[in-house]
Amino acid sequence: MAERVASRRGGLRSLVLLLGLCAVAVGVAADDDGESGDYLQWQRLLIGLAGEAERIQVGTVNRFVNGMRERSDRELWGVEDYWASPDEFLSRGAGDCEDFVITKYISLRRLGIPDGRLRLAHSRIYNRERGRIEPHMVLLYRDTAGGEWVLDNLHSEPVVRGQRTDMVVNYVFNTTGLWYSGRGDAADRPTDPAEHGKWLAFRQRVQSPG
Numbered sequence: 001m002a003e004r005v006a007s008r009r010g011g012l013r014s015l016v017l018l019l020g021l022c023a024v025a026v027g028v029a030a031d032d033d034g035e036s037g038d039y040l041q042w043q044r045l046l047i048g049l050a051g052e053a054e055r056i057q058v059g060t061v062n063r064f065v066n067g068m069r070e071r072s073d074r075e076l077w078g079v080e081d082y083w084a085s086p087d088e089f090l091s092r093g094a095g096d097c098e099d100f101v102i103t104k105y106i107s108l109r110r111l112g113i114p115d116g117r118l119r120l121a122h123s124r125i126y127n128r129e130r131g132r133i134e135p136h137m138v139l140l141y142r143d144t145a146g147g148e149w150v151l152d153n154l155h156s157e158p159v160v161r162g163q164r165t166d167m168v169v170n171y172v173f174n175t176t177g178l179w180y181s182g183r184g185d186a187a188d189r190p191t192d193p194a195e196h197g198k199w200l201a202f203r204q205r206v207q208s209p210g
Helices: 005-025 037-049 054-066 074-079 086-092 097-110 200-207
Strands: 118-127 132-142 149-150 167-174
Touching: 037 054, 037 086, 037 097, 054 097, 054 149, 086 097, 097 118, 097 132, 132 167
Parallel strands: none
Antiparallel strands: 118 132, 118 167, 132 149
16 A cells, blocks of 8 residues: 555545446446456355345455455555456455455445445554554444444454544545545535546546456
8 A cells, every 4th residue: 555645645536436437337247257256256245145134244245355365556556556446356356455445335335335324434543563653444334323333454343433543534435525524424515526636547447348
């Protein structure tokens, strides 16, 4: 994951539009030649979770996606920062924190959880092993009772947001917009995703065959 938060913001903003495209296209199967075992397992998992209680859907998706390996964009793609779609992430069986979060977000959207209760959050966390603060991406999920939970690749189960004392949220976003307060609730004024960043390349990549 790139260390420079400033350079990440332009690309992260453009991800708002990428997520919208992925959310529309996620129901379409990948080309047969490009399907991996993990990708097919993911498709079957979502079919099997249809109709289950929401808490089961959220926990199961979190555990399944966390079964992938953590690898840097430099290792996987040869660039400093790259957001992989679910089929790209699962075909490699590996990714960085953004890739885990994007696949979880799209999975839960496909299972019917409203966009209004999901936020991707650019955060800072304290890495105890390295003894330093690092950028990190998490998914914020709001349950039907209004409780907020954090899903990321560091914890196998969702954690109540208030218990993540190691984490400070910088800003949150989904396909509706991007909020700099870190709340993403009705008290915030969302920015128009169309105003953010260089999204055309992402759109062309998602829409192009293969």
